[in-house]
Amino acid sequence: MDYDLFHCFARRRVNAARRIDGLPTGHRLGGVHGHTFHITAMTALTGQGPAGLEQKLALCVAPLDFGFLPDHIDHPTDEHIAGWIQTRLNTGSAVPHVGVRSAPDWNTTLAPGGRLVVCHVFEFDASHWLPGVPDDHQCARLHGHHFSVAINVDASASSADTMALYSRIEAAWRPLQKELENNCLNDIPGLENPTSEIISRWIFSRLKGQLPGLAYINVCETRNAGCKFDGETFSIWKDQRFESAIPNPAASTPNQVTGRGYQLRIVLQSPLEETLGWVYDFGDVRRAFEPYMQQLDHRYLEQFVPGENDGCLELAKWLMNELSTPLPKLQRIELFESPFAGVILSKPGAQPRLAYPMI
Numbered sequence: 297m298d299y300d301l302f303h304c305f306a307r308r309r310v311n312a313a314r315r316i317d318g319l320p321t322g323h324r325l326g327g328v329h330g331h332t333f334h335i336t337a338m339t340a341l342t343g344q345g346p347a348g349l350e351q352k353l354a355l356c357v358a359p360l361d362f363g364f365l366p367d368h369i370d371h372p373t374d375e376h377i378a379g380w381i382q383t384r385l386n387t388g389s390a391v392p393h394v395g396v397r398s399a400p401d402w403n404t405t406l407a408p409g410g411r412l413v414v415c416h417v418f419e420f421d422a423s424h425w426l427p428g429v430p431d432d433h434q435c436a437r438l439h440g441h442h443f444s445v446a447i448n449v450d451a452s453a454s455s456a457d458t459m460a461l462y463s464r465i466e467a468a469w470r471p472l473q474k475e476l477e478n479n480c481l482n483d484i485p486g487l488e489n490p491t492s493e494i495i496s497r498w499i500f501s502r503l504k505g506q507l508p509g510l511a512y513i514n515v516c517e518t519r520n521a522g523c524k525f526d527g528e529t530f531s532i533w534k535d536q537r538f539e540s541a542i543p544n545p546a547a548s549t550p551n552q553v554t555g556r557g558y559q560l561r562i563v564l565q566s567p568l569e570e571t572l573g574w575v576y577d578f579g580d581v582r583r584a585f586e587p588y589m590q591q592l593d594h595r596y597l598e599q600f601v602p603g604e605n606d607g608c609l610e611l612a613k614w615l616m617n618e619l620s621t622p623l624p625k626l627q628r629i630e631l632f633e634s635p636f637a638g639v640i641l642s643k644p645g646a647q648p649r650l651a652y653p654m655i
Contacts, residue, residue, distance in 0.1 A: 303640040305632070306350040308335045310357050314365040314372045316459065325459060333360075333377070336395035338640070339387040346608055346637035347545075349387065356385045374398050375451070375458050378406035403446075404458050412451040413511055414458050416465040419444050420473055424481040424490040428572045434579075438480075444522075445469075445499060446514035453509025468506040472499060491573040492516070492523035493530050500525050521578045530568055531627060534581040536560045538593035545607060553596070559638070560615070561630035564623060565646065576625060584622040588615065608633040612641045 313330040320326075337353045365372035369380045378394040385392050391408035398404075403415035423440035430436065447465050451458060481490035486498050496515040504510050504527070516522035520535035537559055544552040562585065566575045592600075600611050612631040620626050627646045632638030 303338050303340060303642075304346045304349040305336065305338045305630070305638045305640055306346060306353045307337075307636045308350070308353050308357055309333070310335055310361045312360050312363050312365050316373055317371065319459060323459070331398045334395075334397040335381065336397075337381070337385055337387075337392045338395075339392040340390040346633065346639055350634075350637040352386060353381075356381055373458050374402070374404035375406060375412050378404055378412075382406055402462055404451075410452070412458075413448050414451050414461050414465070415446050415448045416462050416469070417444060417446045418466075418469055418473065420477045422476055422479055422481050424487075426489060426491060426573070427482070428489055441517040443476075443495075444514075444516040446516075447499075447503065447507070448511045448513070449507050450509035450511045465507060468503055472502055489573040492521075492532070493525065493568055493575060494573045496523050496525035496530075497568075500527055521581075523575070529565060530575050531563055531565045532575045532578070532581075533561050533563045534578055534585075536562065536582070536585055536589065538589060540592055540594070541596040542607060543598055556633045558592075558611075559632040559635075561628075562619065562623070562626065563628040563630065564625040565627040566625040576623075581623065584619065588618055608637075609639045609641070612639050616641050616643075 310333040311330070312333060313328055315328045316325050335353065335357055337349060339349060359368060360377075365377065369376055374396045378396045381396075382392060382394045385394070393405060393407050395403060395405045401417040403417070405413045405415070407413070420443050421440065422443060423438060425438045426433070426435040447469060449461060449465060451461055475484060481487045481495070484490075486501075487495065492515045496513040499515070500510065500513045503513075510527075512524055512526035514522055514524050522533055524531045524533075537557065539555070539557050541553050541555050544554040546554075562581055564576050564581065568575065597611065600614050608631055612629050615631065616626070616629045619629070626643070628640065628642045630638060630640050
């Protein structure tokens with residue numbers, strides 16, 4: 297099978313204090329304050345694999361940990377932190393994507409070429425049911441979710457810095473929050489068939505005129521499944537987890553075995569199926585993966601993962617090949633071998649992947 301992209305993905309945490317000068321009087325970030333910053337990096341796959349990128353990212357951000365950011369970075373907003381890391385992270389010839397999350401609901405991603413995407417996450421509780429599914433489908437029954445909505449804006453289309461842009465996004469979202477919160481979504485005009493995909497399209501259409509540079513909307517009904525809409529194209533993802541034993545790539549003697557808790561994200565892309573209102577049933581994605589879960593979960597993966605540094609990539613390739621038949625809309629495989637390192641494997645023509653948010 298042809299693959300378009302091989303990417304490593306790494307995460308690190310940094311605890312640091314900062315002060316951001318030049319903000320309006322009384323702004324909550326104007327004084328000295330601290331965060332646990334979640335840093336991500338993504339770059340073309342190197343010979344060292346994801347573990348190598350994780351080590352490089354750790355070395356890069358080490359001077360910032362438990363420090364005062366203005367000692368290292370002028371005007372340490374999230375985008376300037378990302379730029380500082382991007383220029384210092386040695387990944388060879390490829391310029392990395394860098395993401396900075398300074399709060400649970402704030403993400404900033406700096407891509408090669410300078411594209412900066414700001415993401416603000418909101419939540420609401422609501423009920424719904426899906427009128428297009430068969431009567432015996434669980435979603436045909438009235439039920440509810442704690443929804444998560446991530447609004448992503450290309451900051452290059454705005455004159456505001458990221459701190460001000462977060463406030464603009466929040467102001468634009470507030471009226472929608474009032475419409476959605478604690479309501480039955482089916483009763484809202486335009487949401488008569490409130491799948492994740494249609495909700496994301498509805499939100500995008502409501503915000504497009506208010507937020508220049510609106511890039512895409514993510515909607516999650518649960519923690520392990522969600523949808524993305526960029527104004528033209530829909531993608532969905534479903535997360536799976538399996539626990540496995542593998543040959544130890546760092547073994548000093550033959551036949552040593554270690555273990556991994558793998559986090560898998562299956563991403564599909566397709567035009568919307570208008571009658572049902574979705575790209576694909578999340579439950580059908582889970583059922584398509586079930587036979588492979590039986591082969592991977594609580595198993596020794598010697599036949600899938602060679603005892604080398606690229607074992608995560610080899611397993612991702614195998615999953616891409618296997619899942620492409622039962623899931624022909626498959627776009628991308630994201631496989632993490634630890635909370636801090638993984639690989640991303642995309643088919644030709646797949647939508648670009650940013651370091652933040654998760655799709």
